[in-house]
Amino acid sequence: MNRDTLKQIMIDQKDIYLNNPLITRQYFLEANVNYCFVGIRRTGKSYMMYQQIKQLEADGIPLSQIIYVNFEDERLLEMTAEDLNLILEIGLEISETDIKPYLFLDEIQNINGWEKFVRRIADMKYRINITGSNSKMLSSEIASTLGGRFVIMNIYPYSFSEYLIANNMTKNYLDVISTKDRADVQNQYNKYVTYGAFPELVEIRNKRAFLNSIYQTVYLGDIITRNKITNDFAIRLILKKIAESVTKPLSYNRLTNILKSSGMSIGKQTVINYVSYMTDSYLLFTLQNYAAKLVEKETSPKYYFMDTGLLGLMLLDCKSAQLENLVAIELIRRYGTENVYFFENNVEIDFYIPLDNLAIQVSMQVLDNIDTRERETRAFVKLNNFISNAKCILITNSEEAVIDCDGINIEVIPIWKWLLDN
Template identity: 80%
Template sequence: MNRDYLKQIMIDQKETYLNNPMINRDYPLEDNVNYCFVGIRRTGKSYMMYQQIKHLQENGIPLKQIVYVNFEDERLLELSADDLNLILEIGLEMSGADNKPYLFLDEIQNVVGWEKFVRRIADMKYRIHITGSNSKMLSSEIASTLGGRFMRVDIYPYSFPEYLAAQGKDKNYLEVLSTKDRAEVVGMCDQYVKYGAFPELVDIRNKREYLNSIYQTIYLGDIMTRNKITNDFAVRLILKKIAESVAKPLSFNRLSNILKSAGAVLGKQTVINYVGYMMDSYLLFTLQNYAAKLVEKETSPKYYFMDTGLLGLMLMDCSSTQLENLVAIELIRRYGRENVFYFEKKVEIDFYVPEEKLAIQVSLQVLDQIDTREREIGAFVKLKNFIGDATCLLITNSEEEELDYDGVHVSVVPVWKWLLQKRKQDI
């Protein structure tokens, strides 16, 4: 690539982070660490870079030492791994002879063979941050290539506190609330559950259209085109059936049979591959059964969408499913996806966090629904046979109560309040 042309693109892109309004994301980062920010498209990975750039400026690093390149820029489509060193050369030129540039490489996975360049730069003790929308960029092979030189940080759509801050709502809604304030926070939480929390969505009126544009970008770009898939019907059907099965264990055999009954005959391995591509794009994530044997953990997970708004595109009247999906997202945000499970062994518990011994059920309403209340609380009673000292939490749409039933204490908490609380010890 022409050196002067690349330099002009880098100068143009500098305007991007200089002119963007900042909503600080709640991710504690250290100064002397190289980070790899990963996550679904439009979730704010670039903003994490802008936030780090702002932090550097506040600590006296001049703009001339900051090199930011967004590889989603269509002008960089022909850039190859051999051209990456030009970025370093231009960065050194702009920084001055006695200064090292700070490198921010956005969506670097678009450049085939990027790993060796990034590792070499890290070995040369440059501070470098990278982002990517494909989980394979830190698979076991690439992780070994990078040699532990980066700390991976999963970036999620806005948490509820971040969502409120983005709308200028800085009240402490956990204090005693007026009727007006309570109605306000409940209303905003309803929107948060329904449309999800992609950062740019906050200021957009036609939220469904915007969500559909994100979905199409992920579907067409990260799933279909990247993996050279031509069977459009099969992929759409798989996504639809997974959406309909959110909150229920789903094996590949069962998924294959569901597809067959709907007219899409695919081999099991093809189904496995297609679902893997969906996971790679961060559109989906899974939780395993804590009580299952190892093989069952791997073969019968629960699937969830990384954003409740995307789930809402595929289902009608899905408020209950979106609520459970939202709780799943918040749990992996707080504890990491490797530390969150569901529990199924003669008792069905929606979520279980072993390190906290925290058992969670999710239901829109329970207090006035006798059958629902007995089913949800009865599950906690049965859980006592396996985990006698579990903390039992029942998350609802708006209900709140403390219940004692057959020796088990259950805290019924509205979702908005739980989202504003931090960890078990804060409940």
């Protein structure tokens, strides 16, 4: 890599973070920690870096001490791991001081072999933050290479409160509010769940086209091209079947049989590999059955999309599926994927969080439908035979009440209120 070319790219890229208006994301970041920001493309990982840079500037750190490189820049396509040290050399030259610069390396997974450079810089006590869009960055091999020098932080699309702020709605909507305020927040929620919460989407009118461009980038770039897949029809079919099965466990065996019934000769291991590529790209995430044995936990999870707008691209009538998918996203935002489960053992509970002994059912409406109300509330009663004294919440589209079912107290809460009550 030519040194002068790299230096010019680094200077050009300063305009990106200097001129970007920011909406502060609701993540707690410590001052002296190296972070690895990961997540699906366009979810705001770069903005977390811009946010940190702005904070450093506010703390009196001169911009000459801040090094930012975005490896998505097409001028860096030929860059290799051997060239990475040039970034540090140029940064020290630009800073013109003996004080170590702050490094922000965006989408660094594009450089093969980046891990050793990052570890060396961290060992030299530089403050360094990195982002990546592929969860292979979190594999055991790379985690071992980084050696605990970084805090891994998952970045998600906007929470509902962030979404409201981005739309200039800053009231406390959990207080007593007017009928108009309630209608406004419900209207914003409807857009939020329908089109999803990628930060850039707020300012875009043709939201579906923007969502499709994100999907194509992830689908073609992070899944098909990166993994050298030639059978893209199988990938499309698997994604379609997963979308249709959101809210229900789906095993590898069933997916394999679905493909075979469509005339495709494809083995179970290939299906497993394809699904792992989808989760590696952060397009999907999985939740396991808390009540299942270990093998079933791994092989028959529930699948959810990382954004409800992306799920909407796959299905026509998906309001109920998007509602449950949104609850899943919010739960992993609050608790982490490893702490959120569903419960299925002669009783079906949509979500169970052992840390809080919290059980959650999700339904569009229950109060005016006797059959639905009976099914959803009786599930909590049955759960009590396996797990006693669980806190029971029934999340709906807009209904609110408190129900007693055989001594089990159940809070019925509208989704928008539950999203804000964090």
